[in-house]
Amino acid sequence: xxxxxxxxxxxxxxxxxxxxxxxxxxxxxxxxIGSFMKTIFDMDAYVKFLGAFAPFVIALIVSIxxxxxxxxxxxTTNESTTT
Numbered sequence: 001x002x003x004x005x006x007x008x009x010x011x012x013x014x015x016x017x018x019x020x021x022x023x024x025x026x027x028x029x030x031x032x033i034g035s036f037m038k039t040i041f042d043m044d045a046y047v048k049f050l051g052a053f054a055p056f057v058i059a060l061i062v063s064i065x066x067x068x069x070x071x072x073x074x075x076t077t078n079e080s081t082t083t
Contacts, residue, residue: 016060016063016064017064020057020060020061020064023057023060024057027050027053027057030046031043031046031050034046
């Protein structure tokens, strides 16, 4: 018997979720470090950048949250199956 694992979208969903979390963490860390280095870091420009970048990040967060809510509403799980 050949035990193969079918590939599901779970890995892709987790990757998207992880990438979104990493982007938010990096933006937060850069902002915290930049707030202490006022001489070499322009916080006003960084806040403008975040303002322009915010719709993209919000769309990713809503997409991940909406997909999770839809999966829970349908009662499906994100586990891979073996055949």
